[in-house]
Amino acid sequence: MAVTDRVQSPHPTDGQAPREKSVKRLAFSQKVSKWDVRLSPYLYISPFFLLFAVTGLFPLLYTAWVSLHDWNLIGGQGAFTGLENFQFVLAQPFFWNAVGNTFSIFLLSSVPQVVIAIAIAAVLDANLRARTFWRMGVLVPFVVAPVAVGLIFNNLFADQAGLVNELLTGIGLDPVRWHSDSLASHAAIATMVNFRWTGYNALIFLAAMQAVPRDVYEAATIDGAGRLRQFFSVTVPMLRPTIIFVVITATIGGLQIFDEARVFDQAGLGGADRQWQTLTMYIWELGWGQRNFGRASAVAWLLFLIIVVIALANFLITRRIASQGGRR
Amino acid sequence: MRNRVRITALSAAATCLALTLTACGSGGEENPGVEGETGTEDVTLSVGTFNEFGYEELFTEYEELNPNVTIEHKKAATSNEARDNLTTRLAAGSGLSDIEGIEVDWLPELLEYPDQFADLSDPAVEGRWLDWKTAAATTKDGALIGYGTDAGPQGVCYRADLFEKAGLPSDRESVAEMLDGSWQDYFDAGKKFVAASDGVAWFDSAGATYQGMINQVQNAYEDNDGTVMATENAEVKDIYEQVLQASVDDDLSAHLTQWEDDWVAGFQSDAFATKLCPGWMLGVIEGNAEGIEGWDIADVFPGGGGNWGGSYLTVPTQGDNQAEAKKLADWLTAPEQQIKAFESKGTFPSQVDALESDTLQGQTNAFFNDAPTGEILASRAAAVDVTPFKGPKYFAINDAMQQALTRVDVDKTDDAASSWDKFVTAVGAL
Numbered sequence: 191m192a193v194t195d196r197v198q199s200p201h202p203t204d205g206q207a208p209r210e211k212s213v214k215r216l217a218f219s220q221k222v223s224k225w226d227v228r229l230s231p232y233l234y235i236s237p238f239f240l241l242f243a244v245t246g247l248f249p250l251l252y253t254a255w256v257s258l259h260d261w262n263l264i265g266g267q268g269a270f271t272g273l274e275n276f277q278f279v280l281a282q283p284f285f286w287n288a289v290g291n292t293f294s295i296f297l298l299s300s301v302p303q304v305v306i307a308i309a310i311a312a313v314l315d316a317n318l319r320a321r322t323f324w325r326m327g328v329l330v331p332f333v334v335a336p337v338a339v340g341l342i343f344n345n346l347f348a349d350q351a352g353l354v355n356e357l358l359t360g361i362g363l364d365p366v367r368w369h370s371d372s373l374a375s376h377a378a379i380a381t382m383v384n385f386r387w388t389g390y391n392a393l394i395f396l397a398a399m400q401a402v403p404r405d406v407y408e409a410a411t412i413d414g415a416g417r418l419r420q421f422f423s424v425t426v427p428m429l430r431p432t433i434i435f436v437v438i439t440a441t442i443g444g445l446q447i448f449d450e451a452r453v454f455d456q457a458g459l460g461g462a463d464r465q466w467q468t469l470t471m472y473i474w475e476l477g478w479g480q481r482n483f484g485r486a487s488a489v490a491w492l493l494f495l496i497i498v499v500i501a502l503a504n505f506l507i508t509r510r511i512a513s514q515g516g517r518r
Numbered sequence: 519m520r521n522r523v524r525i526t527a528l529s530a531a532a533t534c535l536a537l538t539l540t541a542c543g544s545g546g547e548e549n550p551g552v553e554g555e556t557g558t559e560d561v562t563l564s565v566g567t568f569n570e571f572g573y574e575e576l577f578t579e580y581e582e583l584n585p586n587v588t589i590e591h592k593k594a595a596t597s598n599e600a601r602d603n604l605t606t607r608l609a610a611g612s613g614l615s616d617i618e619g620i621e622v623d624w625l626p627e628l629l630e631y632p633d634q635f636a637d638l639s640d641p642a643v644e645g646r647w648l649d650w651k652t653a654a655a656t657t658k659d660g661a662l663i664g665y666g667t668d669a670g671p672q673g674v675c676y677r678a679d680l681f682e683k684a685g686l687p688s689d690r691e692s693v694a695e696m697l698d699g700s701w702q703d704y705f706d707a708g709k710k711f712v713a714a715s716d717g718v719a720w721f722d723s724a725g726a727t728y729q730g731m732i733n734q735v736q737n738a739y740e741d742n743d744g745t746v747m748a749t750e751n752a753e754v755k756d757i758y759e760q761v762l763q764a765s766v767d768d769d770l771s772a773h774l775t776q777w778e779d780d781w782v783a784g785f786q787s788d789a790f791a792t793k794l795c796p797g798w799m800l801g802v803i804e805g806n807a808e809g810i811e812g813w814d815i816a817d818v819f820p821g822g823g824g825n826w827g828g829s830y831l832t833v834p835t836q837g838d839n840q841a842e843a844k845k846l847a848d849w850l851t852a853p854e855q856q857i858k859a860f861e862s863k864g865t866f867p868s869q870v871d872a873l874e875s876d877t878l879q880g881q882t883n884a885f886f887n888d889a890p891t892g893e894i895l896a897s898r899a900a901a902v903d904v905t906p907f908k909g910p911k912y913f914a915i916n917d918a919m920q921q922a923l924t925r926v927d928v929d930k931t932d933d934a935a936s937s938w939d940k941f942v943t944a945v946g947a948l
Binding site for chain 1: 595596598599602605606608609627630631634774775777778779780783784787789914917920921922923924925928929930931932940943947948
């Protein structure tokens with residue numbers, strides 16, 4: 191072995207000792223290579239977990255610590271109060287209102303988003319001229335900053351001077367009270383979210399559609415299935431894993447919605463009656479408006495728990511769907 | 519790297535400056551407009567303001583006087599936005615501008631953290647401002663955390679053309695005479711106007727009008743020791759009911775929320791005919807009502823004089839250029855400069871010398887039908903007889919109140935009684 195040779199050569203006359211040493215060396219280098227095999231994979235994936243520990247786990251635990259104290263944004267740590275902050279926010283009508291708003295905006299944005307994205311993807315999947323142009327085109331809204339989107343839509347959805355209401359009154363309908371009526375404000379905010387994310391999801395669906403083997407379609411055509419039938423009986427079932435992926439990412443994003451709702455009016459608190467205050471905005475109001483970091487952290491943790499519950503539900507449902515898909 | 523070198527050089531220059539005020543730096547001759555010496559090292563100073571401070575031209579002037587200084591202006595749309603920004607960055611410990619403009623309503627919150635702001639007290643500026651202006655920015659230990667900029671003595675801005683159309687007197691003196699008296703008189707005049715105005719409202723928003731009224735109350739939300747009694751204060755509830763009666767039941771309000779898109783658009787669409795206007799509001803009106811003719815301002819304010827807002831410049835201690843920043847703040851708030859800001863955007867001075875200056879007294883505003891705004895606002899300032907107490911929770915409580923008014927006046931999601939209940943809950947949750 192090369193290693194032993196090299197170790198021995200400087201001490202050609204040294205009898206036993208070098209041999210022992212070389213055995214040791216051998217053992218050590220063997221050990222190293224054993225460690226290498228065993229530990230390297232973990233080392234290679236460790237950057238993610240180290241990063242997660244720093245940017246995910248630590249804040250999570252620190253937030254829990256903060257939530258158990260009186261904690262002022264600027265003044266810092268105060269007395270330990272146990273679960274008082276949680277008790278307080280759970281008793282607040284604004285908290286439950288924010289939970290309702292969050293889910294309402296989430297549903298109004300995610301459901302149409304997925305449906306429209308699949309439809310757009312199906313169109314883009316067809317033989318179009320200048321295909322790349324159209325495909326890139328649907329991504330344009332995604333590169334516009336959310337706050338800029340907010341400003342533009344704000345103008346469109348202004349109650350008295352907005353373009354949308356002017357069009358509505360122009361065709362003889364009543365203007366919608368976008369900033370007063372709770373559901374209308376949710377719809378307006380969901381429109382902003384959809385504007386931004388639909389194209390992005392459409393591209394993901396498009397990629398998945400192109401991975402569907404063409405011979406399945408050929409077989410379907412021979413069996414006499416029309417375009418529509420092919421779409422619902424071939425394309426959509428084949429997209430199932432992708433749909434699940436998109437739904438999960440949309441859920442996580444949807445429950446944390448902030449930018450669009452915050453820029454929906456000047457004050458950024460979600461309306462005078464908190465018509466469109468989401469949970470993340472409530473965290474903002476408590477932490478930065480009232481400077482009560484303890485309570486803000488308590489809400490942050492409650493939001494975390496809600497997301498965990500939803501993610502578990504998601505997991506169970508998707509497992510069912512996946513196994514059903516397997517059986518067919 | 520370059521930045522660090524620059525900062526080091528700069529702090530060297532700053533130290534040099536502090537040690538020997540006359541010995542180093544050669545900028546003295548070229549900078550006749552500035553007292554004392556300036557450093558010669560290049561320095562970029564950022565200045566955070568909101569609404570209209572009227573500083574745009576002054577910055578250019580200062581840069582010309584001090585070729586080594588570059589000023590970066592960060593302008594927030596509203597006072598709320600500026601407060602959010604300030605709070606976040608104070609908590610983060612970095613990211614604040616070298617000079618931050620703050621408003622009197624949230625000054626008390628900041629006085630609780632005097633370490634965050636440089637003590638700007640200086641024999642050179644003693645007696646520069648009205649006493650109450652300086653007192654409000656002074657900590658218990660005597661540190662001065664902000665230099666006063668403007669004050670907000672209020673008059674009534676009105677649309678002379680719309681008054682005329684509705685058959686009301688429209689020249690300044692008659693309007694002042696008509697509106698002189700209590701708030702009820704102001705609202706009664708409104709009823710007369712609305713009856714003949716063909717859909718134009720009397721004032722813009724319940725919230726804005728309430729603001730004018732509450733600033734005449736000595737202790738609105740808190741006792742002098744900081745105890746919150748906002749929800750038990752009969753005076754507050756009275757004003758709340760009175761303003762909503764006028765806004766909703768008598769329909770005198772244009773049902774707008776201040777600073778929203780609809781409110782801004784309302785200036786262009788003749789949505790309302792009067793607006794309570796502190797000096798700094800003149801610039802805002804002029805900007806929003808660009809191209810509209812007929813605005814004027816009357817030397818009158820219902821219910822006695824009133825002061826709304828007014829700001830300060832602070833130098834956060836997290837900044838790297840505190841010495842230069844202090845110098846700029848000092849220069850900007852000197853009477854001569856404040857008068858220029860007043861000429862530009864109507865921000866009425868809080869500096870004693872400025873109040874007495876002929877330039878101020880002779881100031882007219884072309885947009886407001888050449889009204890002698892200097893004279894009018896000086897007379898309005900003299901009419902202010904109450905300095906309201908504003909404690910650490912003033913801003914948050916007042917914000918909750920503004921939302922209570924918006925719910926009834928603009929959103930119509932609540933009536934006065936149910937919205938008051940929500941206000942009580944919101945104050946209880948602070």
